[in-house]
């Protein structure tokens with residue numbers, strides 16, 4: 427019997443000419459597993475990805491969150507076999523991506539950062555020929571194309587040129603195409619970059635729906651809100667390394683801060699920050715941002731009133747004052763001292 431890797435849908439990734447011994451299933455239920463995975467690009471004197479150890483569970487939406495150049499795309503590139511690792515190992519659906527890239531490709535679906543639809547083909551054909559490329563017969567490829575257009579609300583556009591699609595629709599079609607062959611894991615690199623807010627929310631809904639159907643998804647993003655809202659676990663990356671990994675809640679709790687206070691007042695910002703820090707209890711960090719002086723506070727009562735009093739005593743005129751809960755940005759700032767988006 428030919429060995430097959432069953433994915434979540436019970437679909438089979440084909441494994442022609444490969445014996446079962448090539449498929450090294452991990453003892454856990456990990457769909458992605460990396461061990462000291464490293465990439466140094468030719469001519470570069472730094473590691474774009476630096477000894478990454480990662481494990482993504484079946485059915486999970488996992489987020490790689492980090493600023494530009496953190497190594498997110500390189501990580502996704504290696505796991506989808508487009509980038510060859512320099513050292514280390516990685517398994518996707520139990521398949522060694524270095525030893526068996528062709529086989530690993532069958533286990534992954536990819537939605538790239540740029541529009542990669544075939545402009546020579548219409549909307550329906552973009553799906554149909556993808557199926558044929560993955561070895562599916564004409565009848566089942568036709569059926570699956572129709573089914574996916576329906577699911578992604580694109581049936582009306584089946585015969586349209588892909589030029590006719592809005593950004594959000596093109597994105598939906600790319601997602602539909604990426605799951606056509608029922609991959610064990612779906613990779614999405616910055617899926618909502620460049621989308622308008624409405625299309626972004628629509629895509630989040632699609633991802634939630636795929637997740638509800640059991641699809642394992644690895645998402646890269648530098649939108650902290652996206653990681654927070656969508657992902658079950660998030661790895662915060664910078665300089666090719668994972669700095670922290672947990673649920674969004676766990677990450678936010680880990681900073682040990684209850685409230686972020688922002689005081690906007692005219693005058694010397696550094697001096698105001700210093701007086702607020704000195705006068706208030708539980709301040710763990712102060713920063714001067716474009717929005718004013720930001721304080722990270724643990725505990726603390728009557729914060730607003732006390733901030734106003736301290737500022738006014740110092741002769742500052744308070745223009746605005748706000749309280750917020752920590753975000754993943756707070757976590758990133760605590761870990762690196764800088765913002766996710768510079």
Ligand SMILES: Nc1ncnc2c1ncn2[C@@H]1O[C@H](COP(=O)(O)OP(=O)(O)OP(=O)(O)O)[C@@H](O)[C@H]1O
Nearest residue numbers: 467470474492493494495496497498499500501648
């Ligand atoms: N093909 C390449 N050749 C050489 N260096 C590269 C190549 N691709 C990426 N790099 C470098 O590797 C590092 C990691 O880049 P990568 O694209 O993986 O980051 P990223 O987290 O995806 O960033 P972004 O948010 O900008 O997409 C960066 O310093 C980048 O300049």
Ligand SMILES: [Mg+2]
Nearest residue numbers: 498499500615
């Ligand atoms: Mg990238």
